[in-house]
Amino acid sequence: MTINSRGTDRLVLDIFIKKEQEGTYFNLPFEVPKNVDRMDIQYSYSRSHIVDLALSSANNEFIGASGSDREHIWICESLSSDGYKAVQVLPGTWNIIAGAYKITSDEVPVRYEITYTYKKRTLLKGDCHVHTTASDGVLTVEELIPTAKSSMLDFICITDHNNYTHNIPLRNTESLTVIPGVEWTLYNGHANILGLEKPIDGQYFVNTSEEAYELLNKARQNGALISINHPFDDGCPWKWGYDSFEFDCMEVWNGIFKHSDMKCISFWHDRLCQGKRIPIIGGSDFHRFSNYAAPGFPTTWVYSMSRGQTDLLNALRQGHCFVTYQPDAPIMDITCNQSHMGDAVAYEPGLSVIFNYTSVKTGDIIKILSSSGLEKEITSATSGNLTVEIKAEQKKFYRTELYRNLLPGFPPMLCMISNPIYLNL
């Protein structure tokens, strides 16, 4: 295998197909390393012969076939070439299934070149909560996708109320990962169940909290991410308490920022102070266009290892994300030693926590908060990038918020809120 400087590896398989193999299929096993985001396979031979291509994965799952027409195919969870499933490129022994359809001489040399592109930490932006005409939204899935792209989003979660029929035809595009979901919508509260076309068998309607948690546990066992939605909403608050089920995430910012979101952030902060760690996300809850109601208002930014759904949802579960009021907004990261926002770091004296902000404007107000409350407040004197370093003390966490003057005559408004970096004391 040869390694180049672009974070890719290249493997070359040279084989000879003999005349007597004509009319047969055979496997060519090859090893896929760990941490691969995308695998490209190119093959070449003299076109006086006909050699077909198909592929199976490390799980022995059939991934696809392309006959002999195409010399290049690729596999990636976010999008594969036509004719091949979009799946994770998991490590292990995969098989090229070679089909020796026509061999016109004693033997034909065939060269397969397999290129692995590795995952790397990338900042992607999206919306964790949007509706379509599959429930009470006004756009179809097909209409929503270009709308999300025009907001420069990298991912959206389609979360129609209490059904999953909208999930069946979902397909990613090159620049947009479309994550299947459902907004589980009961009279006692709403939760998003993300990542599966059909998270549970049967219907979603239950009447008691015991039944509710049984349903959510089942969906999570099946692999779904469970996020509690707008828990302090005036119309549809969460009424079943927080101690019988640990949600993977909490939607603290639902649509245009409101008093109920402020209450939710305050509730979340208090729980963090009690040592209860739960990552926050945002969701536009988009149904129809109106003032500031559009996909990406607010935007959830995710430090993900790839554009694939699995990595995106894992990054949300790990709190490697922050929320901004719209897609064009200041961005940030928190680091401490080799760790980032969402991670837990062992406390030691002398530890520094670094807050980096990009696209800050003059007059922006940055707050750094900990389990002791407000640690630092800075008004930015310039536009551009800003770095703030804090000498860590024995606090349970550090997190940050950014406020900006958006409307004349109104106080500065929340533009960005981060997840914490945690300290293990």
Ligand SMILES: [Zn+2]
């Ligand atoms: Zn809802």
Ligand SMILES: [Zn+2]
């Ligand atoms: Zn909703």
